[in-house]
Amino acid sequence: MAPHSLLRAAASELRRRGRRAPLPLSALSSLLSSPPPQSPPSSRPDPSPHADRRHLIALRRCPPRPASAVLAPELLHGRVLHPSHFSHALWLSTSSSSSEPAGKASPAPPLTWVDKWVPEAARPYAMLARLDKPIGTWLLAWPCMWSITIAAMPGELPDLKMLALFGCGAVLLRGAGCTVNDLLDRDIDNKVERTKSRPFASGVLTPLQGVSFLGIQLLLGLGILLQLNNYSRILGASSLFLVFSYPLMKRFTFWCLIHVYLHASQDKEDDLKVGVKSTALRFGDLTKYWISGFGAACIGSLALSGYNADLGWPYYPFLVAAAAQLAWQVSTVDLSSRSDCNMKFVSNKWFGALVFSGILFGRLVS
Numbered sequence: 001m002a003p004h005s006l007l008r009a010a011a012s013e014l015r016r017r018g019r020r021a022p023l024p025l026s027a028l029s030s031l032l033s034s035p036p037p038q039s040p041p042s043s044r045p046d047p048s049p050h051a052d053r054r055h056l057i058a059l060r061r062c063p064p065r066p067a068s069a070v071l072a073p074e075l076l077h078g079r080v081l082h083p084s085h086f087s088h089a090l091w092l093s094t095s096s097s098s099s100e101p102a103g104k105a106s107p108a109p110p111l112t113w114v115d116k117w118v119p120e121a122a123r124p125y126a127m128l129a130r131l132d133k134p135i136g137t138w139l140l141a142w143p144c145m146w147s148i149t150i151a152a153m154p155g156e157l158p159d160l161k162m163l164a165l166f167g168c169g170a171v172l173l174r175g176a177g178c179t180v181n182d183l184l185d186r187d188i189d190n191k192v193e194r195t196k197s198r199p200f201a202s203g204v205l206t207p208l209q210g211v212s213f214l215g216i217q218l219l220l221g222l223g224i225l226l227q228l229n230n231y232s233r234i235l236g237a238s239s240l241f242l243v244f245s246y247p248l249m250k251r252f253t254f255w256c257l258i259h260v261y262l263h264a265s266q267d268k269e270d271d272l273k274v275g276v277k278s279t280a281l282r283f284g285d286l287t288k289y290w291i292s293g294f295g296a297a298c299i300g301s302l303a304l305s306g307y308n309a310d311l312g313w314p315y316y317p318f319l320v321a322a323a324a325q326l327a328w329q330v331s332t333v334d335l336s337s338r339s340d341c342n343m344k345f346v347s348n349k350w351f352g353a354l355v356f357s358g359i360l361f362g363r364l365v366s
Helices: 003-017 025-033 049-061 088-099 113-117 123-128 135-150 160-184 207-225 230-238 240-249 259-265 268-274 279-308 315-332 338-346 348-364
Strands: none
Touching: 113 123, 123 160, 123 207, 135 160, 135 348, 160 207, 160 240, 207 230, 230 240, 279 315, 279 348, 315 348, 338 348
């Protein structure tokens, strides 16, 4: 039987069974090993330009199969088989990779030390306490370090034990605040792009697990608090009210200042959708002017504090450097860019470090 007759028979059999399967390998090998059938000159005239045009249109509607496909269009002689007789699933499986645009894959976020070193079972709790994002701990710890250093005797270093206790307390208190924040905001976080992967919003942790973890954090914080004097214990315990109330403030007021506006600027569009308030929304186009005013008040207050504490002259050059860092933040931040807002927000740790260095050297030479 001639190769083209074999192909006609195979096509009829496939149509009879109602299946769309590829040709048997034997038929394919026979076709590939034989030249295309030639029609007699009397029954098959030379191709006309119209025939070539129809052929091009057909190729445009049904593009050529890749090399891994069962049969190429160039082998379809004499209308033996229509392209629809081939397996559609096979066509998709062999052409999907080549038909998709060859765009670059979005880069994966960089791994933090939590991803590398914390056991998988404990990782959600570390994420809940924001151990992978220490900027919040720095912002809580620096004012404590400033105060302890100002309280040191002139010409002496600050109490290292107090610095260590308050450093650990900052980690625990910031973690507890984040746990409370995420517990109260779990129905909001899943609607905000930046926060929808947090443990409660993503369902990795349950609220009961969060409350249990909060109890452990507060118990450890109590152990630190008991090492201080009675006045400090009462003052530290009273600060818990601020820890628990802070996450609720954005439901009632727009006011949180300086570094918080950079943090809030990352979520302006999402905050508008869910009805959350922030200085980034309150100030609008005047944000930089307002924040510049608050920044000037902050630097002025720090200068007055250094004067009243009799800090030596090295304090003031460092304070000028801190003011320049704050001015750089406000003047260069792109409030429409989440990445730039986040970068400027994280840079606040250097503001705290500059002020601390000034207080330290100012106390040593006073």
